[in-house]
Amino acid sequence: xxxxxxxxxxxxxxxxxxxxxxxxxxxxxxxxxxxxxxxxxxxxxxxxxxxxxxxxxxxxxxxxxxxxxxxxxxxxxxxxxxxxxxxxxxxxxxxxxxxxxxxxxxxxxxxxxxxxxxxxxxxxxxxxxxxxxxxxxxxxxxxxxxxxxxxxxxxxxxxxxxxxxxxxxxxxxxxxxxxxxxxxxxxxxxxxxxxxxxxxxx
DNA sequence: GAGTAGATCCTCT
DNA sequence: GAGGATCTACTCA
Numbered sequence: 001x002x003x004x005x006x007x008x009x010x011x012x013x014x015x016x017x018x019x020x021x022x023x024x025x026x027x028x029x030x031x032x033x034x035x036x037x038x039x040x041x042x043x044x045x046x047x048x049x050x051x052x053x054x055x056x057x058x059x060x061x062x063x064x065x066x067x068x069x070x071x072x073x074x075x076x077x078x079x080x081x082x083x084x085x086x087x088x089x090x091x092x093x094x095x096x097x098x099x100x101x102x103x104x105x106x107x108x109x110x111x112x113x114x115x116x117x118x119x120x121x122x123x124x125x126x127x128x129x130x131x132x133x134x135x136x137x138x139x140x141x142x143x144x145x146x147x148x149x150x151x152x153x154x155x156x157x158x159x160x161x162x163x164x165x166x167x168x169x170x171x172x173x174x175x176x177x178x179x180x181x182x183x184x185x186x187x188x189x190x191x192x193x194x195x196x197x198x199x200x201x202x
Numbered sequence: 203g204a205g206t207a208g209a210t211c212c213t214c215t
Numbered sequence: 216g217a218g219g220a221t222c223t224a225c226t227c228a
Contacts, residue, residue, distance in 0.1 A: 043220070053220085054220080059214090061213075061214070063212085063213060077213095080219060087220085100220055130220075175220055178219080
């Protein structure tokens with residue numbers, strides 16, 4: 001079990017990083033309470049040429065500033081006034097690429113996740129969808145900009161688990177209809193057959 | 203089971 | 216002042 005080196009995030013190919021994040025463990029440790037989940041769904045946001053990205057057209061604001069940082073930090077942002085969306089910033093400084101982590105399988109601290117989400121029992125809705133996932137892991141906007149490598153509270157780990165290439169599916173992203181034809185791009189990666197994958201079950 | 207409306211607040215124009 | 220990288224519940228069939 002090792003945390004991912006910054007070189008993992010700083011590669012140029014955001015799609016490759018998004019694909020390789022599948023199967024990794026996202027671990028949070030707040031006040032010595034540990035929760036973790038295995039990533040089974042991601043979406044790539046490819047910088048200034050991607051209409052669905054906050055950084056489209058090289059926009060640079062106080063909200064998305066952290067996307068321009070070097071790879072390996074978190075980008076957490078509140079959507080629809082309710083949902084906290086957890087992203088991983090990739091590539092080098094000045095290139096605003098990011099990967100939205102959309103879903104995971106609960107691994108550790110399920111009791112804590114149930115308490116956070118107000119659910120009675122563990123079912124497939126616990127960490128399905130970016131809003132639920134970050135709620136279950138206790139991630140909020142004030143965790144924006146944390147390093148995934150140096151900080152002890154928010155980490156992405158590699159425990160050696162690998163999905164087969166045939167288990168990984170690419171598809172259009174969710175909830176980005178406003179992006180025109182860019183909404184059709186296959187920038188979403190998920191594990192075939194997982195009940196935790198968001199969107200319509202196949 | 204499928205479709206739709208409502209929640210709810212921060213950010214940018 | 217408007218709209219968004221969403222989720223849930225409720226309606227109707």
